[in-house]
Amino acid sequence: QITLKESGPTLVKPTQTLTLTCTFSGFSLSTSGVGVGWIRQPPGKALEWLALIYWDDDKGYSPSLKSRLTITKDTSKNQVVLTMTNMDPVDTATYYCAHMGTATSYFDYWGQGTLVTLSS
Amino acid sequence: QSALTQPRSVSGSPGQSVTISCTGTSSDVGGYNYVSWYQQHPGKAPKLMIYEVSKRPSGVPDRFSGSKSGNTASLTISGLQAEDEADYYCCSYAGSNSWVFGGGTKLTVL
Numbered sequence: 001q002i003t004l005k006e007s008g009p010t011l012v013k014p015t016q017t018l019t020l021t022c023t024f025s026g027f028s029l030s031t032s033g034v035g036v037g038w039i040r041q042p043p044g045k046a047l048e049w050l051a052l053i054y055w056d057d058d059k060g061y062s063p064s065l066k067s068r069l070t071i072t073k074d075t076s077k078n079q080v081v082l083t084m085t086n087m088d089p090v091d092t093a094t095y096y097c098a099h100m101g102t103a104t105s106y107f108d109y110w111g112q113g114t115l116v117t118l119s120s
Numbered sequence: 121q122s123a124l125t126q127p128r129s130v131s132g133s134p135g136q137s138v139t140i141s142c143t144g145t146s147s148d149v150g151g152y153n154y155v156s157w158y159q160q161h162p163g164k165a166p167k168l169m170i171y172e173v174s175k176r177p178s179g180v181p182d183r184f185s186g187s188k189s190g191n192t193a194s195l196t197i198s199g200l201q202a203e204d205e206a207d208y209y210c211c212s213y214a215g216s217n218s219w220v221f222g223g224g225t226k227l228t229v230l
Contacts, residue, residue, distance in 0.1 A: 047166065
């Protein structure tokens with residue numbers, strides 16, 4: 001049974017760096033072809049793909065946010081970490097992590113999401 | 121990389137069919153058979169409903185179907201039920217380890 005859970009601060013100040021952790025179970029990020037992605041959703045708005053990391057440490061980033069994002073993994077801890085620099089009020093959103101299976105191109109398991117609010 | 125274009129809202133009566141379109145470009149929807157669809161109820165995480173254009177995960181009713189023509193993908197829900205009322209998002213692989221979502225469509229069951 002695959003589960004994922006996001007954790008991190010609920011309140012962030014503008015210009016600060018956000019660090020979110022996705023802790024998962026039921027699969028290993030050392031398994032060939034597996035990936036974990038991050039997707040966010042501002043209140044009342046659409047989903048936006050942010051980043052993805054594969055089992056072999058290959059990575060992808062949203063072109064519009066690439067300069068601000070870093071995604072890493074800790075296979076031994078079953079965790080994926082997303083950092084986003086220079087946070088702005090428009091970054092207020094629910095942040096989700098999601099599983100991508102071997103040699104697939106879709107997100108089949110999602111975490112419950114964590115709401116991050118920007119406020120000075 | 122712009123968001124895929126979906127109608128903001130669609131509606132239908134119970135038992136009817138509705139189709140939600142998702143228009144991209146030859147760099148995403150048109151270039152790959154890697155379109156997926158997600159259902160999202162208020163306050164909940166998205167749920168995978170269709171993958172690789174037209175395949176259904178185990179447990180998803182066969183009332184949900186997907187297709188693609190050129191740069192436009194479509195999700196059709198037949199035999200509408202009250203519980204189908206939700207937001208629906210398409211997503212496409214866009215090359216170079218990147219993905220793009222649609223703007224979302226709110227389905228109202230009348």
